[in-house]
Amino acid sequence: MKSVFDIYDDASLLRKVLIGEATETEKLRVEEFLTLHPDLRKQYDELRRQDGLNDSFIRYNRYSSKDAYSRFLRKVRLTGVYKYKSRRMSYRWYSAAAIVLILIGIFAVWRMTSVRQPLGHELTILSPGTKKGQVLLPDGKTLNIGSKNINMVLGGVRVTYHQGLLSYVPVQVNLPDSTSAASQFNTFVIPRGGENTVLLADGTTVHLNAASELRFPMRFGSGQRVVELKGEAYFDVKKDAAHPFIVKTRYGEVAVLGTVFNVNAYDDRQRCEVTLVKGRVRFTTPTRESVELEPGEQALSTGSLVQKRPVDVEDYVSWTRGVYNFHNESLSNIVSTFAKWYDVEVVYDSSDIASQTYTGTVRRYDTMNAFLDVFEMTGDFSYHVEGRCVYLSRRNKGKRE
Secondary structure, eight states, X not given: OEEEOHHHHHHHHHHHHHTTOOOHHHHHHHHHXXXXXXXXXXXXXXXXXXXXXXXXXXXHXXXXXXXXXXXXXXXXXOOOOOOSSOHHHHHHHHHHHHHHHHHHHHHHHHHHHHXXXXXXXXXXXXXXXXXXXXXXXXXXXXXXXXXXXXXXXXTTEEEEEETTEEEEEEOOOSOTTHHHHTTOEEEEEEOTTEEEEEEOTTSOEEEEOSSEEEEEESSOOSSOEEEEEEEEXXXXXXXXXXXXXXXXXXXXXXXXXXOEEEEEEOGGGTSXXXXXXXXXXXXXXXXXXXEEEOTTEEEEEOSSOEEEEEOOTHHHHGGGGTEEEEEEEEHHHHHHHHHHHHTOEEEESOHHHHHOEEEEEEETTSOHHHHHHHHHTTTSEEEEEETTEEEEEEGGGOOOO
């Protein structure tokens, strides 16, 4: 059975009214809906004022992780974020998406404030992940990443952490210990409820998602550039035809020269997804089955078999821009993603709930409560939170506590 987030459809419909694209039938639907919910009408009327919409755009732009990611790329003197469409079309899409996200935010706040908690119960807020992690050094020492700046030189490589970026930059060559640095691997471990970005010694950037690990040399040698991944990461590989870049996972390896792609290889999903944004890659399984990808294609592998399919790239890389897109995705897969990001455990009272499929868009940096309220509005289930555990129940088996 398939459900669509009512909150997203309603927000999209309100957007059409705001910018004058709605039909008379759609305008009537909006008017009927707002008549039933006067509190929401008040917020909507405020947004209809031009300065009200402008203020919301300002807040959205301050929030935008896409802008933040672009700023950090500029700081390390890398090229800008790859754009899928022309400048004009990108702006129109961005504006439309911004309006929808603004309206979704209004819906979520209205929903949360309209639900009264029983006496004696406080709403447990499940905050999103933050930038954190640990670097495991070859000598067994550990660097905690995220709480403070780091600046040190190891094997002719300057290792720094500043403003959300861990970077490895060679500062000296032909040192006695610089060659050994190519064989000394660091492991960047991102816990549940975390994320972080690393700039490798060759200029490649890797954005690591929650519950992920990247093993890499402090500096690359004269052959292939090889890293090992557990979990999920978004790679923007520095082009170097003489030194192919290899990403190894338990499901196989990705070989590239210079490109942008996402790898999702969590153990609990029992499969690997390699989604190509730009360039060209080859994915090869441990049994030597392989496929080559063009932009907009994905390799899906269980370890022994691999298949290639066309996909909407945004569904698989939008997490790097602060948004989750889901298309016909099972609740179990959605919740698995949320559990890692919010560092929670989820308990179902029925396996039927886990198999329910959904389509919609939600913001990555909202509280998990906002997400759960969106899902709850579909009418399929209710939830309550105890500590770091979220309990999902069929709607007809009780109300949220």
